Amino acid sequence: MFPYRWPVLIRVSAVRIGDLMDVQPFISVLIVPGLLFTSVMAFLYAGMYRKVRARMQNRRGPPFVQPFYDFIKLLSKDSIKPEKSGMLFTWAPIIALASVLIVPILFPIGGLSFAGDLIVVIYVLNVSAIMLAVGGFSSGSPFGAVGGSREVTQLFAYELPLAISMVAVAVKASSFSLVGIAGAQEAGGMFFYQLPFACIAFLSIIPAKIGLQPFDIPEAEQEILGGPFVEYSGYRLAIFTFANQVKYFVVISLAVILFFWRNWWQFLITGFLLWLLFIFVKIISARVKTDQSFVFFWQYMGILALVDLVRVVI
């Protein structure tokens, strides 16, 4: 057909489709803040991570789009499946990615939302962490098994302060949905100075959740050869790594929504600043041991979050 007819055709069909059904969910899921936006932000966060780390270490560092190049390269490589591994070896990274991609759809920047989606967020992030452990256990290597067991132990450790601080925020905002929490902050001011202890507790579990020093115990490269990642290669590793990078963006954004929300562009800026803070903390820290991290999260951070929960409830 003649090319100048296409725009007319598309415009007509968009109007028609828009009459028939609601386009907004598709945009939310696929574009903003869904798949496209999240992927771009994930690669941006990962690129920032490598560049800032390099510059602080007297190096030049790779270009900002390097994580994207790495992803494409990994897709072209051979993905070897160890003989002793099971079916979950392939499915763990896929489920991890799928679960962590659900969370941005619920963000209050044009996403879908429903009452109680904060609980969904907590559970879905846990699924992603458990898939890390499952991937480790299903690799058939003792290093993977050690990494998997460390991940489960650490999950058990930081769940407590995480859950308590999130519940404190939800009670303060009188709502268990992200949109509700954002709305409460727009009305009453950011939560980080109203719930400082919960904020500190939540920020302290972020390195554990996304795998950065001082709490990147499951992925310890030098000790257990990468833990759960040790046997992964090719497209499976690409998916797993991408899931991790999306987790960087998702968890930081969650922190911003829960404690630092004002509006959507300030959300982006605060996200970047918070990410810079965590990169900095990673650069100056060594990695602690499992028992030390357990004591830290259960005793110190758990009690801190509890203080704020009690304050808010009373």
Add this chain to the structure above:
Amino acid sequence: MEAEEFIEKLKELLGRNLLEYHIGRRNRVFVKVKNGYHRDVVSWFQEMQAHLSVISSVDLGDELELVYHFEIRPLEVGLKTSASKAKPHIETISDIYPSAAWYEREAMEMMGIVVVNHPDPRHLFLPDDYTEFPLRRY
């Protein structure tokens, strides 16, 4: 203690079993004792808190020799004992000095000396199925 004093004490301890001795430059002393009597000397060294550096093995032609290198400040003592190539049995000192176990394993695999009563006579550096003795001078 000084070198001469050390040799005197050794003569007292061993009598005729001290076969030969040589005092070199810079406090290096080499003594040779008869096979079977080196354990008494090593026990005496242990009472003096000597430091075992290494155990070397030497092929003397028709005899195989083990040289135990001890540091008894300020001396550097080389205690030698040898056995014939046909029956190269020398008793272990790894119950007195635990670190001697590995040095004796190396001597066993490289030179073919048989260390009697060794707790763990496996190969150390060479592959487990290696049967030759590389450091012998054929």
Add this chain to the structure above:
Amino acid sequence: MDMVVQFGPQHLALAEPERFKVHTEGEKVVDVEVAVGYNHRGIEKLAERKTFEQDILLVERICGICSMSHPVAFTQAVEDIAGVDIPERANYLRMIIAELERIHSHLLWAGIAAEIIGIETLFMYIWKDREYVLDQLEIITGNRNHYAWNTIGGCRKDITEKHIPPLLTALEVVERRTEYYIDAFLRNRTIRARLVGTGILPREDARKLCTVGPTARASGYAVDVRKDDPHLAYDKVDFAEIVLGEGDNMARAKVRLLEILESVKIIRQAAKAIKGLPEGDIAVPVAEIPPGESVGRYEAPRGEVFHYVKSNGTFYPERVKVRAPTYSNIQAVPTMLMGDTLADVPISLASIDPCFCCTDR
């Protein structure tokens, strides 16, 4: 959960291959089996086939970072057999390069230790400062490792007037940065959490197993060939022997970092001393090696390097026996690892500063 985790032969924490089978109950280590021999090249047998001069090049290549240790120990043993005294200037020259090697080897170790416990930033910083030392070694000797500095009877090249000022400037930078790293190791909370109290080697075990070098000195067992058996010009310079008592990974790190400062002191004194000695008087000719035997000992960065050389009057040695410090220290590893968690195994292994190619020869 009882598991056998095998560290090596290929492992990120080990620079060279050896096999450590670690039996764990949960995360606690209950047994360690050590197997060596992956790097065995038959150097001792080869040394009997080469002449004494060729053997200096051969023993230099037993290891990359211990590349001054083996030639000096070997040439000292041969010079003892030949009964020659090398000129005083040659002793000072050997000592300067030896201490420069000690500085760069300890900085290398500190960087590796930082990387293994997860703080790779410190690793990058330390290795950048190590480059200053390697630059000086390259300017003076012509190479960053494998200096070919020794011959039987002395040294092959000289350190002239124009080498000294850049050397002293580099040493000032290294001294300042080392003080910063000592501070970082001692004060950073996360580094302390990993290093303090792990990999403990009690003094009695260190003495019984005859460990050497910083591994022994950190446990309170004071062995240092520079003080016990003064060779080169160590009896003419003033420096302290660093002996600590705790015997954990942090003590071994402290000993090495403090030794860097002592080495800087030694080089400064040596540089001043050679100003008064005639330039060019760096070697004496040694015509032939009579039959005899002797022992050469040298304090390498890792401990005592021991060479036993026996000569039968020909151009070829009768027997060359090499014992590197890691050969002694690796026997202390099971004692260090027992009772610690799996996370401590890589850093405890690295804390003896292992050089497995020296061990296996």
